[in-house]
Amino acid sequence: MIRLLAMIGAATLGGFAAVGRIALFMASTLRHLVTQPFYGREFGKALFQIGFLSLPVVGLTALFTGGALALQIYSGGARFSAEAVVPQIVAIGMVRELGPVLVGLMIAARVTSSIAAEIATMKVTEQIDALVTLSTHPMKYLTVPRVLAATLVMPALVGVGDIIGIFGGYIVGTERLGFNAASYLQNTVDFLEQRDIVSSLVKGAVFGFIAALMGCYYGMTAGRGASGVGAATKGAVVAAAVLILAANLILTEAFFSI
Amino acid sequence: MITLSGLHKTFENNAVLRGVDLHIGKGQSLVVIGGSGTGKSVLIKCILGLMTPDAGQIVVDGQNITQNGHAKLLHRFGMLFQGAALFDSLPVWENVCFRMLRSGQSRADLRDVAADKLRRVGLEPDVADKFPAELSGGMQKRVGLARAIAADPEIIFFDEPTTGLDPIMAGVINDLIREITTEMGATAITITHDMSSVHAIADQVAMLHDGVVQWHGNVAALAQTDDAHVRQFITGSATGPIPTLR
Numbered sequence: 001m002i003r004l005l006a007m008i009g010a011a012t013l014g015g016f017a018a019v020g021r022i023a024l025f026m027a028s029t030l031r032h033l034v035t036q037p038f039y040g041r042e043f044g045k046a047l048f049q050i051g052f053l054s055l056p057v058v059g060l061t062a063l064f065t066g067g068a069l070a071l072q073i074y075s076g077g078a079r080f081s082a083e084a085v086v087p088q089i090v091a092i093g094m095v096r097e098l099g100p101v102l103v104g105l106m107i108a109a110r111v112t113s114s115i116a117a118e119i120a121t122m123k124v125t126e127q128i129d130a131l132v133t134l135s136t137h138p139m140k141y142l143t144v145p146r147v148l149a150a151t152l153v154m155p156a157l158v159g160v161g162d163i164i165g166i167f168g169g170y171i172v173g174t175e176r177l178g179f180n181a182a183s184y185l186q187n188t189v190d191f192l193e194q195r196d197i198v199s200s201l202v203k204g205a206v207f208g209f210i211a212a213l214m215g216c217y218y219g220m221t222a223g224r225g226a227s228g229v230g231a232a233t234k235g236a237v238v239a240a241a242v243l244i245l246a247a248n249l250i251l252t253e254a255f256f257s258i
Numbered sequence: 259m260i261t262l263s264g265l266h267k268t269f270e271n272n273a274v275l276r277g278v279d280l281h282i283g284k285g286q287s288l289v290v291i292g293g294s295g296t297g298k299s300v301l302i303k304c305i306l307g308l309m310t311p312d313a314g315q316i317v318v319d320g321q322n323i324t325q326n327g328h329a330k331l332l333h334r335f336g337m338l339f340q341g342a343a344l345f346d347s348l349p350v351w352e353n354v355c356f357r358m359l360r361s362g363q364s365r366a367d368l369r370d371v372a373a374d375k376l377r378r379v380g381l382e383p384d385v386a387d388k389f390p391a392e393l394s395g396g397m398q399k400r401v402g403l404a405r406a407i408a409a410d411p412e413i414i415f416f417d418e419p420t421t422g423l424d425p426i427m428a429g430v431i432n433d434l435i436r437e438i439t440t441e442m443g444a445t446a447i448t449i450t451h452d453m454s455s456v457h458a459i460a461d462q463v464a465m466l467h468d469g470v471v472q473w474h475g476n477v478a479a480l481a482q483t484d485d486a487h488v489r490q491f492i493t494g495s496a497t498g499p500i501p502t503l504r
């Protein structure tokens with residue numbers, strides 16, 4: 001019994017310690033963000049990697065989800081003869097929730113994992129040490145460009161995801177469920193409020209920040225050898241996904257609680 | 259130039275350095291020898307500030323940099339890592355000129371500088387545009403060497419510069435290291451297992467064993483010493499005071 005309590009206590013303390021270390025890492029990232037030098041080339045590469053190269057996966061995810069959402073709302077709505085709300089609910093569902101969350105999770109899978117694996121490999125092969133000996137701060141050279149790029153480019157990705165998701169619903173709605181094309185679009189546009197769109201983009205920025213920060217944190221703190229790289233990658237993706245979902249709840253509460 | 263006194267470093271329960279005392283004068287070339295795993299690389303990383311020693315002092319050029327203060331000195335240091343540690347996201351020439359690329363010089367000029375540095379370590383100019391993963395181990399090591407010396411540092415650390423090279427290339431690299439200390443007046447600390455390198459490079463030799471400097475002296479005195487540890491290391495004998503566990 002005492003052993004069990006001790007184990008729970010140790011796990012709790014360990015959890016708090018990890019939260020503390022991540023908070024310190026975040027503070028250090030922000031401090032290095034606002035002090036010189038800034039590595040513009042690295043930032044450019046990160047924008048391309050995180051933003052442009054993520055477009056296909058974001059587009060496909062949103063397209064399929066938007067389509068499926070339309071089908072679900074139609075069949076669910078049919079139970080109380082509310083089939084007509086498909087355009088409105090697809091728009092709300094995509095823009096407020098599914099767009100940011102799915103894009104965030106896809107970025108956690110695609111970007112967080114690659115950042116963590118890359119930086120952990122650099123750690124294991126002494127490239128981080130080499131940076132230090134060449135008078136280059138690893139936080140400034142590796143972390144700041146990636147975190148900044150992800151934070152800035154994610155709202156755009158989420159925006160693209162929202163639009164393609166709505167488009168997926170539109171295709172299914174008009175081709176499969178017999179909605180009139182013009183009125184589907186009209187309903188969507190009329191129904192969405194500015195607050196829906198702002199919340200979507202803000203969520204994107206926060207999720208991008210989380211995804212890149214976790215990749216960098218787990219990469220920088222990786223253990224030795226190939227197993228260190230594997231553990232860092234796994235830890236980073238899990239932490240990013242969980243934190244994105246938690247942040248989503250908090251942000252939804254902040255934007256839409258009445 | 260560099261003085262270490264009573265340096266200790268322990269990993270968990272593995273006491274690697276247990277009181278290392280060492281002095282290297284300006285423009286001198288010190289070679290550190292010692293069995294595998296005796297802490298030679300750890301010693302260099304402590305001087306560079308990549309690891310913090312648990313006890314002892316590191317004084318470089320009159321400044322005590324044991325705990326911090328490395329940042330101000332790093333631009334005077336060059337380091338070749340045992341595993342080369344090239345940045346694999348950058349082409350070879352950007353690796354070589356990494357430090358200078360941050361100093362505002364034009365990229366086109368620096369590419370030529372890189373080609374020149376590469377020639378000094380025996381690499382063709384066409385290597386400049388390749389990526390580190392496309393090179394052999396010995397070529398990577400030489401690119402690492404070119405990077406270490408590119409900005410003409412005053413104090414250079416070489417961690418096993420000739421391991422993985424053929425005997426001819428090893429000779430070229432030994433000559434290069436000798437040249438850097440004699441002509442450019444740099445201070446060098448080289449780690450090596452290769453006795454021909456020791457004779458080609460060293461003014462001073464220090465042997466690390468059991469966490470301390472077991473023997474320290476002029477390279478000329480190395481052959482005459484009757485220290486049993488050094489004798490066993492030089493002759494490469496399996497029997498002697500250094501256990502070999504078979």
Ligand SMILES: Nc1ncnc2c1ncn2[C@@H]1O[C@H](COP(=O)(O)OP(=O)(O)OP(=O)(O)O)[C@@H](O)[C@H]1O
Nearest residue numbers: 269272274292293294295296297298299300301340
């Ligand atoms: N970051 C680290 N964490 C834990 N232990 C370490 C670390 N770095 C080195 N060690 C340990 O310190 C000891 C000395 O390592 P070091 O790399 O300095 O050896 P070395 O003398 O350079 O050997 P070699 O000639 O094989 O390169 C080894 O036992 C190693 O396991």
Ligand SMILES: [Mg+2]
Nearest residue numbers: 298299340417
């Ligand atoms: Mg070593």
